[in-house]
Amino acid sequence: MKILVTIKRVEDYESKIKVKPDNTWIVTDGVNYRANPFDEIAVEEALRLRDANMPSEVIAVSAGPAAAATEIRSALAMGADKGILIKHDGWLDSDAVARLLQTLIEREKPDLVLMGKQAVDVDDNVTGQLLADYLGYGQATFASKKESLESAEEKAKKPGIKLAADKKSAQVAREVDGGLEVLEVQLPAIVTVDLRLNVPRYASLPNIMKAKKKPVEELTPAALGVDVTPKVKVLKVEPPPARAAGIKVPDVATLVNKLHSEAKVI
Amino acid sequence: MATVLVIAEQAKGVLKKASFNALGAGQDLAKRLGGAQVHALVIGQGVGDAAKQLAESANAVHVADGAAFANPLAETHAAAAIAAAKAISATHIVIVASTYGKDMAPRVAARLGAGIASDVLSFTGEGNVHFKRAMWAGNAVATVEVTTAIKVVTIRGTEFPAGAKGLNGSVAALAADGGAPKTKFLEFNEVKSARPELTEARVVVSGGRGTKGDFKPIEQLADVLGAAVGASRAVCDAGWQPNDLQVGQTGKVVAPQLYIAAGSSGAIQHLAGMKGSKTIVAVNKDPEAPIFQVADYGLVDDLFKALPQLSEAAAKLK
Numbered sequence: 001m002k003i004l005v006t007i008k009r010v011e012d013y014e015s016k017i018k019v020k021p022d023n024t025w026i027v028t029d030g031v032n033y034r035a036n037p038f039d040e041i042a043v044e045e046a047l048r049l050r051d052a053n054m055p056s057e058v059i060a061v062s063a064g065p066a067a068a069a070t071e072i073r074s075a076l077a078m079g080a081d082k083g084i085l086i087k088h089d090g091w092l093d094s095d096a097v098a099r100l101l102q103t104l105i106e107r108e109k110p111d112l113v114l115m116g117k118q119a120v121d122v123d124d125n126v127t128g129q130l131l132a133d134y135l136g137y138g139q140a141t142f143a144s145k146k147e148s149l150e151s152a153e154e155k156a157k158k159p160g161i162k163l164a165a166d167k168k169s170a171q172v173a174r175e176v177d178g179g180l181e182v183l184e185v186q187l188p189a190i191v192t193v194d195l196r197l198n199v200p201r202y203a204s205l206p207n208i209m210k211a212k213k214k215p216v217e218e219l220t221p222a223a224l225g226v227d228v229t230p231k232v233k234v235l236k237v238e239p240p241p242a243r244a245a246g247i248k249v250p251d252v253a254t255l256v257n258k259l260h261s262e263a264k265v266i
Numbered sequence: 267m268a269t270v271l272v273i274a275e276q277a278k279g280v281l282k283k284a285s286f287n288a289l290g291a292g293q294d295l296a297k298r299l300g301g302a303q304v305h306a307l308v309i310g311q312g313v314g315d316a317a318k319q320l321a322e323s324a325n326a327v328h329v330a331d332g333a334a335f336a337n338p339l340a341e342t343h344a345a346a347a348i349a350a351a352k353a354i355s356a357t358h359i360v361i362v363a364s365t366y367g368k369d370m371a372p373r374v375a376a377r378l379g380a381g382i383a384s385d386v387l388s389f390t391g392e393g394n395v396h397f398k399r400a401m402w403a404g405n406a407v408a409t410v411e412v413t414t415a416i417k418v419v420t421i422r423g424t425e426f427p428a429g430a431k432g433l434n435g436s437v438a439a440l441a442a443d444g445g446a447p448k449t450k451f452l453e454f455n456e457v458k459s460a461r462p463e464l465t466e467a468r469v470v471v472s473g474g475r476g477t478k479g480d481f482k483p484i485e486q487l488a489d490v491l492g493a494a495v496g497a498s499r500a501v502c503d504a505g506w507q508p509n510d511l512q513v514g515q516t517g518k519v520v521a522p523q524l525y526i527a528a529g530s531s532g533a534i535q536h537l538a539g540m541k542g543s544k545t546i547v548a549v550n551k552d553p554e555a556p557i558f559q560v561a562d563y564g565l566v567d568d569l570f571k572a573l574p575q576l577s578e579a580a581a582k583l584k
């Protein structure tokens with residue numbers, strides 16, 4: 001089986017994010033970067049599926065600046081077999097990323113594409129779905145599983161995505177409003193993953209060393225023949241509206257009183 | 267001439283409340299576009315009554331009703347939406363950024379060559395309308411421009427008022443089939459609850475890791491206040507409460523009149539889902555917890571002590 005998994009370089013969610021005074025973007029100086037957490041879950045799932053279905057191969061793909069090689073190496077250190085970096089500086093909207101991936105997938109012909117459901121920088125949650133439609137594939141977004149993250153299945157590192165015996169389809173449980181939906185999707189397909197599909201592994205030191213020797217192919221949008229002119233442009237970035245400072249109340253009686261007579265919400 | 271198409275969401279033939287907010291957003295957009303027509307579309311099986319209800323707030327309603335649409339598959343529902351958009355030459359397509367809308371809207375955009383602005387909070391400008399949306403877990407609000415002729419917009423339901431009534435549009439069946447989907451619906455394990463739905467509730471009582479999985483004090487207070495129950499990611503990850511209750515950047519976004527957070531630290535990803543609430547109450551043992559920075563009323567206390575007292579006192583008010 002050939003599994004393609006995407007990994008985006010994003011601002012670390014533990015870094016303090018501040019808007020630039022000129023309102024063009026956020027301050028990036030002093031901000032740490034890392035792999036999008038949802039993508040790490042996608043990588044973990046790809047590795048579990050590979051290991052349960054040998055011989056198989058996992059390719060980690062990133063579109064972004066040259067520095068995104070770091071995030072590809074982190075996927076390789078987790079266990080992915082090879083990497084592809086589509087180098088581009090500056091703004092790439094989700095649609096451009098979907099079209100870059102489309103071209104790459106037409107070349108690589110993977111059986112399954114795993115992606116994070118959203119990247120925690122632009123919080124778009126659209127790339128996988130756009131890609132599925134461009135390719136004419138089925139999709140299963142927000143992949144999760146019935147078993148909890150504390151379950152025996154998770155401890156045994158079983159894949160949450162259940163491949164059919166003939167590997168022509170997969171069953172995917174999805175986190176949707178109101179509950180858990182289960183779909184059967186024909187392969188090749190796009191699956192975007194949610195938080196409770198698995199707990200991603202940490203890369204061990206020997207695997208970090210090994211990852212340095214794994215192949216990473218470098219491409220550009222031009223080499224793929226894709227025009228990355230954005231359909232969505234960011235015009236302005238502002239800080240969110242601030243909430244007026246609140247107060248601490250000494251006890252429950254005061255709280256109830258305030259909620260009743262001041263805020264009038266109970 | 268601009269035409270707005272609002273795609274409604276329903277379950278078992280009953281419209282989701284946020285569909286009316288989508289109509290409100292559609293009307294807002296239509297006004298900014300110089301008085302565009304607002305069409306609505308409902309897709310499903312047995313959705314005739316839902317269509318009639320939509321007609322009150324739309325100039326015309328299209329109905330894709332049939333067995334092919336019985337389950338909310340992105341492929342089949344997007345096929346109907348694309349057919350409707352083409353039939354009326356829609357320039358703007360609006361849908362709620364629920365899991366249903368997020369799943370299908372990008373497919374509609376892809377097929378129509380449209381750009382998509384997701385989880386939009388508000389519109390700005392007239393004529394060439396731009397869209398405001400949160401990024402970086404709500405640490406920033408961006409104004410974005412969609413440069414394509416057709417634009418797809420998913421909206422945050424809690425940020426728009428329900429649409430005005432009195433338009434009384436005509437209702438007509440849409441000629442659409444679901445195509446040949448590559449996905450098959452197998453089952454839906456619904457989380458059943460007698461409490462109000464999280465995104466629709468007037469009051470939400472939410473619990474964090476501080477509950478250690480014991481939600482009794484949360485549920486007791488929710489019952490006294492007629493509230494929905496919410497949770498932090500820590501709670502859902504541990505399997506203490508259904509995933510469906512997660513509030514935050516990557517869960518549900520709520521904006522009730524009153525949000526009571528007990529035993530949650532107030533991580534930015536949680537705040538992203540509840541900062542828009544009118545009044546926020548935090549109960550936390552740790553006076554330094556970041557949740558107090560957004561709380562209108564903060565109580566430094568053990569939730570197992572404070573919540574039962576709160577339930578008792580609130581019950582007496584009734």
Ligand SMILES: Cc1cc2nc3c(=O)[nH]c(=O)nc-3n(C[C@H](O)[C@H](O)[C@H](O)COP(=O)(O)OP(=O)(O)OC[C@H]3O[C@@H](n4cnc5c(N)ncnc54)[C@H](O)[C@@H]3O)c2cc1C
Pocket residue numbers: 013037038120473474475476477497498499500501512513514515516517518528529530531532533534535536539549550551552555567568569570
């Ligand atoms: C990609 C990504 C997406 C995420 N998305 C979300 C999301 O959508 N929603 C979300 O909620 N989180 C999300 N998170 C997780 C988030 O970062 C926090 O880890 C999480 O919100 C913490 O949950 P918590 O506040 O319940 O737990 P903790 O941070 O552990 O806080 C527990 C709090 O309970 C207090 N406490 C303990 N005992 C008591 C007691 N007896 N009485 C009163 N107080 C007590 C403690 O003082 C502490 O402040 C996301 C994280 C990532 C990386």
